[in-house]
Amino acid sequence: MMPSxxxxxxxxxxxxxxxxxxxxxxxxxxFSDGGSxxxxxxxxxxxxxxxxxxxxxxDVGGESTRPGAEVVSPETEQARVLPxxxxxxxxxxxxxxxxxxxxxxxxxxxxxxxxxxxVSGLAYDPGSPGxxxxxxxxxxxxxxxxxxxxxxxxxxYRDVVADVRTELMSRVDAALAAGIRPDRIAIDPGLGFAKxxxxxxxxxxxxxxxxDLGYPVLVGLSRKRFIGALSEEARPGQRxxxxxxxxxxxxxxxxxxxxxxxxxxxxxxxxxxxALFE
Ligand code: PMM
Numbered sequence: 511m512m513p514s515x516x517x518x519x520x521x522x523x524x525x526x527x528x529x530x531x532x533x534x535x536x537x538x539x540x541f542s543d544g545g546s547x548x549x550x551x552x553x554x555x556x557x558x559x560x561x562x563x564x565x566x567x568x569d570v571g572g573e574s575t576r577p578g579a580e581v582v583s584p585e586t587e588q589a590r591v592l593p594x595x596x597x598x599x600x601x602x603x604x605x606x607x608x609x610x611x612x613x614x615x616x617x618x619x620x621x622x623x624x625x626x627x628x629v630s631g632l633a634y635d636p637g638s639p640g641x642x643x644x645x646x647x648x649x650x651x652x653x654x655x656x657x658x659x660x661x662x663x664x665x666x667y668r669d670v671v672a673d674v675r676t677e678l679m680s681r682v683d684a685a686l687a688a689g690i691r692p693d694r695i696a697i698d699p700g701l702g703f704a705k706x707x708x709x710x711x712x713x714x715x716x717x718x719x720x721x722d723l724g725y726p727v728l729v730g731l732s733r734k735r736f737i738g739a740l741s742e743e744a745r746p747g748q749r750x751x752x753x754x755x756x757x758x759x760x761x762x763x764x765x766x767x768x769x770x771x772x773x774x775x776x777x778x779x780x781x782x783x784x785a786l787f788e
Pocket of ligand 1: 533535575576608627628629650652698700701728729730731732769
């Protein structure tokens with residue numbers, strides 16, 4: 511049975527049908543360093559292609575949050591993302607900005623981003639809850655512990671599903687206390703962030719207990735390490751099949767939005783899968 515879907519509207523999107531967020535990492539290992547013209551043009555073209563392929567949201571990020579990745583200054587981050595956000599917003603795309611920095615949130619929203627996506631759940635920068643509350647914008651609160659540099663050693667849980675749920679709820683409570691409206695909030699278990707492979711799989715299996723909290727659930731699993739680990743160590747570029755399988759499983763467990771690299775394939779998978787439930 512197709513899970514019953516809520517009639518919630520979040521960020522202007524009805525969530526009766528699963529939604530797709532395309533990943534646009536504007537970092538030196540993908541498109542550009544410091545907003546060089548060719549890098550910006552390539553990133554903008556990739557964002558437009560994702561929208562054309564059916565992405566509901568394009569998530570623009572200028573700081574890699576992979577384990578051990580170097581921290582970039584807010585200035586460098588802004589130089590990477592702002593020209594891309596300006597161009598894609600003026601083309602009418604719905605954009606989120608993937609950042610932990612309050613200053614970057616502010617300028618990205620001014621440049622046309624609609625949604626804040628914060629892997630720290632607004633815990634990293636003490637100014638960030640006030641920015642989100644002040645703009646009244648939608649926000650994704652992701653679960654992690656520590657920082658990308660330290661998170662792997664913090665992956666010790668009593669009961670990973672229950673602990674992630676409790677810790678995410680405390681980020682939600684902090685957001686509400688800062689004046690962020692409940693209908694602006696989406697939550698994300700942060701697969702791979704302070705979670706090893708079995709822990710990420712367990713959180714995905716237990717996703718229903720997060721969905722029960724009543725906030726839309728966003729899941730990022732595309733090409734992640736646990737997909738490789740469950741598929742004979744397929745390399746990141748070869749994890750599409752596993753990412754699609756796990757994405758459909760996440761929807762079955764109550765996810766409303768999938769954050770993915772492969773937009774066209776994910777949109778097609780969701781479309782066929784839904785049609786078969788009808
Ligand atoms: N994963 C990454 C970066 N940002 N944001 C949210 N909300 N959820 C995620 O799972 C997430 C994220 C890292 O993955 P990438 O390097 O493939 O972008």
